[in-house]
Amino acid sequence: MSARTRTTAITVTAIAVILLFAANLVFGAVRIPIRDVLGILAGSFDGRPSWSEIVLHSRLPQAVTALLAGASLACAGLMLQTLFHNPLAGPSILGISDGANLGVAIVMIYFASTSYISSILAAFVGAAAILVVIIWFSRKLRNNVMLLIVGIMVGYLASSLISILNFRASADKVHQFVMWGMGDFSAVSVEKLPVYAAVVLAGLVLALLLTKPLNTLLLGESYASNLGVNVRRARLLILLCTGILTAATTAFCGPVSFIGLAVPHIARLLLGSSNHKALLPLTILSGAGIALLCNLITVLPGQGGVLPLSAVTPLVGAPVIIYVIVNRRNIQYFN
Amino acid sequence: MGNAAILETCALGIGYRLGKKGEVVVHPGLDLQLREGELTCLLGLNGAGKSTLIRTLCGLIPPLSGEITLCGKALAEYSQSEFSRTVGVVLTDPTSAGGITVRELVALGRYPHTGFFGRLGAHDYEVVDKALESVGIAHKAASFVADLSDGERQKAFVAKALAQECPLVILDEPTAFLDVTSRVGMMALLRRIAHEEGRSILLSTHDLDAALDFADNLWLQDKSSPMLCGSPSELLEDGSLERFFSRDGLRFDAQQRRIIAI
Numbered sequence: 119m120s121a122r123t124r125t126t127a128i129t130v131t132a133i134a135v136i137l138l139f140a141a142n143l144v145f146g147a148v149r150i151p152i153r154d155v156l157g158i159l160a161g162s163f164d165g166r167p168s169w170s171e172i173v174l175h176s177r178l179p180q181a182v183t184a185l186l187a188g189a190s191l192a193c194a195g196l197m198l199q200t201l202f203h204n205p206l207a208g209p210s211i212l213g214i215s216d217g218a219n220l221g222v223a224i225v226m227i228y229f230a231s232t233s234y235i236s237s238i239l240a241a242f243v244g245a246a247a248i249l250v251v252i253i254w255f256s257r258k259l260r261n262n263v264m265l266l267i268v269g270i271m272v273g274y275l276a277s278s279l280i281s282i283l284n285f286r287a288s289a290d291k292v293h294q295f296v297m298w299g300m301g302d303f304s305a306v307s308v309e310k311l312p313v314y315a316a317v318v319l320a321g322l323v324l325a326l327l328l329t330k331p332l333n334t335l336l337l338g339e340s341y342a343s344n345l346g347v348n349v350r351r352a353r354l355l356i357l358l359c360t361g362i363l364t365a366a367t368t369a370f371c372g373p374v375s376f377i378g379l380a381v382p383h384i385a386r387l388l389l390g391s392s393n394h395k396a397l398l399p400l401t402i403l404s405g406a407g408i409a410l411l412c413n414l415i416t417v418l419p420g421q422g423g424v425l426p427l428s429a430v431t432p433l434v435g436a437p438v439i440i441y442v443i444v445n446r447r448n449i450q451y452f453n
Numbered sequence: 454m455g456n457a458a459i460l461e462t463c464a465l466g467i468g469y470r471l472g473k474k475g476e477v478v479v480h481p482g483l484d485l486q487l488r489e490g491e492l493t494c495l496l497g498l499n500g501a502g503k504s505t506l507i508r509t510l511c512g513l514i515p516p517l518s519g520e521i522t523l524c525g526k527a528l529a530e531y532s533q534s535e536f537s538r539t540v541g542v543v544l545t546d547p548t549s550a551g552g553i554t555v556r557e558l559v560a561l562g563r564y565p566h567t568g569f570f571g572r573l574g575a576h577d578y579e580v581v582d583k584a585l586e587s588v589g590i591a592h593k594a595a596s597f598v599a600d601l602s603d604g605e606r607q608k609a610f611v612a613k614a615l616a617q618e619c620p621l622v623i624l625d626e627p628t629a630f631l632d633v634t635s636r637v638g639m640m641a642l643l644r645r646i647a648h649e650e651g652r653s654i655l656l657s658t659h660d661l662d663a664a665l666d667f668a669d670n671l672w673l674q675d676k677s678s679p680m681l682c683g684s685p686s687e688l689l690e691d692g693s694l695e696r697f698f699s700r701d702g703l704r705f706d707a708q709q710r711r712i713i714a715i
Contacts, residue, residue, distance in 0.1 A: 203549050330571040334564055336553065338546040340513050345564040345617070346537030392552030395571075450599040451552030 124396045127388045131403045135185070138410035142181035146417050147424055148172055176304065179311050181410065184303040186318045187371050188381070188409025189402045190363035193325050195378030196385070196401045197356050200332050200394070202266050205442070205452065208379035209364040211266065212357075213273030217248030218368035219299065220276040226295045227287040237298065238369045245365030248272055253357055257350075300426040301372040303413050314370045321363040322402060328356060332394040375428060376435025377412075381405045383442045392451045408434060456488035459524060459621050459653040460510065466518035467502060467509045476517055479505040483519070483680055485672065487655055489620060492647040494664035495657040497674035503657040506674065507625045510655065511542045524620060537565040541614030543607070543624040551599030555609045558598055559584055562616030584615040587650070588642060604635030608642070615646070622646075624656040628663065636660060640667040661698075665689075665710055673697045 144155050150169050157163030158173045191209055198207040209215060221244025225236045255268045284292050306314050331352040334342040339349045367374065385401040386392060412434055416425040446452040468479040479502035487493055497503045508514045510521070512528070521528040523539055531539065541562070550558055562584065563577045573581070585591040588608040598606060607627055614622045627643070628636040640663040647654045647669070658664055664671060665685045673681035673693065681693045688694045689707055698705035698712050706713050 200549070203547070327569075330564070330567075330569065333553075333571070334561055336550050337548045337558075337561065338544075340508075340511075340544055340546050341542070341548065343513065343533075344511060344537055344540070344542045345561060346534040347564070348533060386552060390552075391554075391557075392549065393557055450597045451549065452599075 123390060128396065128400055128403065131388065131400060131407060135403055135407045135410065138407055138414065139181050139185065141414055142184065142410055143173060143177050145414060146172065146177055147419075147421065149420070175308055179306055179308050180304045180413065182311060183306040183314065183371065184409040184413040185406040186315055187303060187367045187374060188377055188405035188407070188412075190318045190321060190367045190405070191374060191378040192381035192385070192401045192405025192408070193322055193398070194360040194363040195380075195405075196382035196394075196398060197325060197328070197332065197360050198378075199382055200335055200392075201353065201356050202263070203338070204263070204266060205383070206379065206439075207266060208376075209360060210373065210375060210378065211273070212252055212269035212360075213248045213271075213276055214245050214252075214361055214364040215368045215373045216273040216276035216280075217244040217246075218242070218365055219373055220244045220280055221247075222298060223280045223283050223295055226298070227283045227291045230291060241369030242365055244276075245361065245368060248276065249357065249361035249365070252361075253354060256353060256357060298372050300428045301374040301431070302427055303371055303409070305372070306370050310370070314366060317362065317366040321359055321366065324355070324359045325363075325402075326398060328352070328359065329394045329398055332356070332398070336392060373428070374409075374431060376431040376439075377405060377409055380435035380438040381408050383438055384408065386451050387442075387449070390450070456490050458486050459489050460487040460655075461485070461522045462510075462519060463522070464519035465509070465516055465521060467505050467514075468517050469505070469514065470517070478517060480674075480676070481518075485680060485682065487621065487653045489653050490647055490651045491653055491669040492644045492667060493653075493655045493670040493672060494668040495655065495672045495674060496659070496661060496664055497657075501674045501676055503674055504625060507623060507655075507657050511540060511544075511623050511625075512536050513542075534565055537619075538617065539619050539621060541617040541619035541622045543610045543614050543622070543627055545625050545629060551597060553598060554594070555590060555596055555598060555601070555612075556581065556585070556594040558609055559594075559612045559616050562613040565617060580618060581616050584612040587615055587646060588612045602635075603630045604632070604638065607631065607635075607639060611639075611642070611646075615650075619652070621653045621655070624654070626657050626659070628658055628660055636663060637666075640664075643667070644669075662711065 144152050150173065154163055154165060154169060155173055158170050163170060194209040198209065198212065199205055218241035221240035222237045225240040251272055252269055256265055259265045331347050334345050334347050343349045381404050382401050385397055385404045389397055389400055391397060412427060412430045415430045416427055419425060442449065462483055462485045465483040466478060466481050469477045471477065495503055509516050523531065559581050560573060563573060563581065564571060567573060567577060585594050588611050590605060590608045590612060593601060593605060598609060601609060628639050631639060643654050643656065644667045646652060668685060670682060671685055671688055681688065681697060695705045695707055702715055703712050704715050
């Protein structure tokens with residue numbers, strides 16, 4: 119990888135993220151002229167108060183949430199793909215999102231709780247519980263493919279418990295849970311945003327500190343160990359980091375599919391390299407960009423309403439995965 | 454030969470531990486020695502435990518019993534990072550290295566020598582360049598590992614091990630997937646590196662011809678019987694090679710230096 123490709127890829131992506139962020143402030147279900155959006159942001163707007171409210175308390179936190187959620191899921195996805203030597207690994211594959219889902223299902227359906235805080239706590243507890251199970255298995259199983267399969271099975275168990283809960287629940291509770299399951303960047307209010315941002319930033323910093331062991335893991339665990347990496351500790355830290363990023367994002371935004379799976383591929387294709395020194399920052403940036411793009415697509419119907427996020431992310435992510443699988447013989451990082 | 458010993462084992466038992474259920478002993482007691490500046494080839498039939506021995510000496514699985522002494526110090530006293538600067542390995546494990554360049558791969562060999570972020574200094578770049586030159590792959594330094602032939606890929610991994618600046622390099626079947634010219638080229642390369650750079654090199658192989666031509670020492674491993682060690686000519690003369698390979702309707706012909714059907 120030449121330094122020029124690296125600089126170009128990161129610069130172009132950073133500009134795209136800035137433009138998409140701006141677009142998320144300008145476009146929405148309510149039409150507000152760009153001049154007025156700028157005025158509101160600059161504090162010089164004295165028109166309709168509802169417009170200020172929309173831009174500052176709905177669009178701005180939503181755009182920041184999308185940015186953070188995309189960055190954290192993509193980062194988690196890349197680390198899992200490297201750790202498991204599996205291009206189809208993602209944050210949902212280890213059952214971490216399912217754990218969060220189960221936690222929310224239990225409080226919403228079983229305890230009939232409607233409190234927002236309790237859902238978030240439940241998601242955290244659920245994700246953490248699955249993470250503990252996965253870490254326990256990771257100590258037992260030295261083979262990463264087996265661990266991946268265990269993760270998938272644990273995910274199935276969680277989903278099946280959710281189905282059983284749904285079966286016993288009343289229709290309106292199921293509806294409430296299904297709505298949460300759509301995933302949504304708008305659920306994080308201005309007050310909750312600092313908490314979410316702090317957790318995500320801590321996770322991202324930890325990920326960037328793991329660059330060196332991640333690169334050696336490209337060679338497999340035996341080579342990494344021979345290069346002086348404490349593989350067991352590195353594996354634990356990587357799982358912990360992906361767990362924090364996934365749990366926080368699922369807790370605050372609901373399950374968001376495909377970003378964690380597809381974005382690392384987009385970043386690798388853009389960069390043409392698997393070297394985490396550039397790939398990890400670019401994946402974080404691209405994740406932010408793709409999530410902002412998805413959020414923008416949800417408001418395309420304009421006054422007609424907002425599309426569910428879970429309908430949009432596969433539209434962007436699935437074609438990327440299909441492209442990557444079809445062209446895998448021509449893509450360097452598969453060979 | 455009078456070269457200094459890099460590695461010595463005393464009654465080394467190799468095999469696998471099965472949790473609390475006991476252990477599978479692949480070989481109960483091996484007394485072995487590797488000296489600096491020499492190329493040693495480990496030969497043996499499938500199931501003789503070559504890989505187990507290689508992985509034990511690479512520090513990837515713990516020995517069941519006995520002792521390994523490395524550069525005059527017991528293996529157990531090595532920290533992981535110290536070990537990674539003493540023994541460099543080339544394995545047959547599948548990797549996901551296709552998406553990094555040959556130079557980046559070789560630079561990973563500097564991992565034990567660099568700091569927390571793996572930033573390379575001027576000296577590290579020199580060592581990487583020298584390793585690339587030494588295996589004759591400097592012209593491919595900017596290529597992706599995915600775009601290399603099998604022979605070039607193997608050379609790149611050898612360069613990675615050289616960049617670790619270890620006195621001992623251990624290779625698990627480095628010629629297994631190579632065509633005949635790459636195979637001979639790889640063996641000649643490893644012999645040259647051992648002799649010129651004064652390193653001790655141990656490799657396992659099924660390629661008897663190349664081992665006889667290039668090795669300074671042969672280790673003939675068989676289940677349970679003691680390891681037969683010696684130079685190719687010694688083992689030819691005392692009939693060890695003939696005894697070792699003459700089985701199941703096959704015979705080692707000392708004149709033709711190859712295995713023939715009876």
